[in-house]
Amino acid sequence: MNQSENVAAEQRAGVEVTKDKNGIEQVVLRSPRGASARVSLHGGQVLSWKTDRGEELLFTSSKAIFKPPTAVRGGIPICFPQFGNRGALEQHGFARNKIWVIDSNPPPLHPNDSEGKNYVDLLLKPSPEDLKVWPHSFEFRLRVSLTADGYLTMISRIRDINCKPFRFSFAYHTYFSVSDISEVRVEGLETLDYLDNLYQKERFTEQGDALTFESEVDRVYLNATDTVAIFDHEIKRTVFVRKEGLPDVVVWNPWEKKSKSMVDFGDEEYKHMLCVDGAAIEKQITLKPGEEWTGRLELSFVPST
Known part of the structure; x- marks a missing residue:
């Protein structure tokens, strides 16, 4: 099946390929009940996730820059091969700044990861420039899927195709x-x-029964449980973050002072966003040649009282 046939098949399955104003391909997933997710090939990044009522569940800054190689401020940036800022690598790694490709022939996943879902498979391989700053050959496969209920799943598979081991940290930096x-x-x-x-x-x-917010927060919770719940009292909605292969949880809100220092973030936008990330940070993932790591994020929502 060639690329155009592949795109046509995806469109029949509730998956539409479009382009943004900069000509970068985006993939729109739609559930039968009307929920949707929009994934940009810039960064393999989910930019939008809406309920069947059209309610946006992800935050994207009004000042976000949608032109590579700048990372988009919002949605779900993929931080690989590092989270944070160390060494020659750029902050949070290069995966979120690269143009991914649609993977027309990915290795099979479990049938449960396909049945009843609309999905797209993306692929990232290192460029010669990437190899200069991080000299490790890899294949990064990403599946983004949407269930009939409008729940979002992201499955990352990173394979070492090097002749030597490498280590990395990782986060789904979810706004x-x-x-x-x-x-x-x-x-x-x-x-x-x-x-x-x-x-x-x-x-x-952590001492409290629940985490609440009155000032800047920037924490990495270690060996966290597999499910974290975000309760939004004003709109009576709970979002559940479920993770596998990701021991840590990052919680971040820049608050007022830091917001004003970021060129791609509005001064008052901290009031309307919260990052809660499934991540592997404190203990880096180590892959031997031929080995593959899988990290999964499942996001769901329910009305709450």
């Missing part, structure tokens, strides 16, 4: 849209140790 950050609480992180990036990565233990 959730919230009505008012002061009305939000996060549950599932109770009693966990976390590294606080506002205090030179000093280690603390």
Whole structure:
């Protein structure tokens, strides 16, 4: 099947390939009930995830830059091969800045990852420029799928095709849209140790029954449970973040002062976003030649009281 036949087949299956104003391909997934997700080949990044009522569940800044090689501020950037800023690599790695391709012949996944879902498979391989700053050959396959209920799943498979092992850190840096950050609480992180990036990565233990927000937060919760819940009291909605292969959870909100220092972020937009990431940061993933790692993120939502 050639690329045009592949695109036509995807469109019949509720998957539409379009282009943004810069000519970059995007893939729109639609569920039978009307939910949708929009994935850009710029970064393999989910930019929009809407309920069947058209409610946007992800935050994207009004000042976001949609032109490579700048990363898009919002949605779900994929941070690989590092999260953070160290060494010669750019902050949060290069995967979120690259143009991915539609993978027309991916290795098979479990049938449960296909049945009843509309999905797209994307592929990223390192460029010669990437290999200069991070000299490791890999294949990064990403499946983004939408269920009939409008739930979003992302499955990342990273294979070492090197002749030597390599290590990496990783995060689905998910920007959730919230009505008012002061009305939000996060549950599932109770009693966990976390590294606080506002205090030179000093280690603390979470004391509260739930995490609420009154100032800047930038933490990596270690060995977190597989499910975290985000309660938005004002709009009475709960979003569940379920993860596999990702031991850590990042929680970030820049608050007022840092918001004003970011050129691609509105001064007041911190009030309407919260990042809660499935991640592997403290203990890096190590792959031997031929080995493959899988990291899964499942996002769902329900009305709450």
